[in-house]
Amino acid sequence: MSSRALAKDQPASFAFNAEMMAQAKRIIAKYPAGRQASAVIPLLDLAQRQEGWVTRPAVEEIAKILDMAPMRVLEVATFYTMFNLAPVGKTHVQICTSVSCWLRGSNDVIRACKEKLGIGMGQATPDGLFSVGELECAGACVNAPVVQVGDDYYEDLDLAGAGKLLDALKRGEKPAVGSVTGRDGSAPAGAPITLTEKPVPPPKQDFAAAKVAFEKAKADAAAKAAAPKA
Ligand code: FES
Structure with a gap:
């Protein structure tokens, strides 16, 4: 760091x-x-x-x-490295360089920044539009290497993927967040080989109806207790 x-x-x-x-x-x-x-x-x-x-x-x-x-x-x-202690570019590209991202190619992401933006780690473009910073483990190691831009993560990057992302940002676009390879969340790359069916969400609880039923049962019990004994 x-x-x-x-x-x-x-x-x-x-x-x-x-x-x-x-x-x-x-x-x-x-x-x-x-x-x-x-x-x-x-x-x-x-x-x-x-x-x-x-x-x-x-x-x-x-x-x-x-x-x-x-x-x-x-x-x-x-x-905390999420706090910038010096001015950053309008778009601040933070590259995770911790061990999982490094092993999975974060150096290629740094290279893409040099090729596409002309700047390296800790630098900003002269027009102030872009800056590049280092990010400690972003907690998304399973989709390494990861880049954070604003509040968004871009994952599974390589030289080409990072280049495409930077090109889109330069055009003022907001690319879809998450894995740039299109994998579903952190599902295995390619097709899943286990748990291949989408999980069925549990039925929604109707808390309002449950509360009404509870109050009615309470009132019935109180009325029964107050009724004169036969
Ligand atoms: S090492 Fe990069 S997200 Fe964990």
Whole structure:
């Protein structure tokens, strides 16, 4: 993993916009009084969604909101690689380079970025449209190698598949997420050889009807208990 530190050049200030502040308040309210520090990760995420990256003023503002030492917020921001500590391109292509993806060809994905975008790991295109970053295990090893763009995963990539994906992103398209080879989720590549039938979902529970029946049974039992004995 590359070193994780805030960028040298920082904006002068940070404030959540009204929409993000409303979301932040909703998140903080989920935790008991005195435990608002538990909201630090979602608030860092909101700051990044607003600004594109986590700035020093954002760290300080979140610390103030959550009544935490700024260092505690910074520790979280620098630990988790999903937080960008420097500005990124409009489209930030994160390549998983952990062991499963590396064994399955993440170096070819890096090569595709060099060929299609002209940039390598940790770099951005001069127009600011694309940047390439490293991702620690994305938790989708079974479909390695994996690339994350925004909130989406693109899986089962190779040199050609990654090239096609980047071409589509350059055209401003939003390719279908998941496996680029078209396999169903993490089903075996090619046709499944076991469990070949689609599972039948269990019948839907009618909770409203069950509640009505329960209340009726309760009322009947109470009426029976209150009835004079013969
Ligand atoms: S190693 Fe890449 S998703 Fe796990």
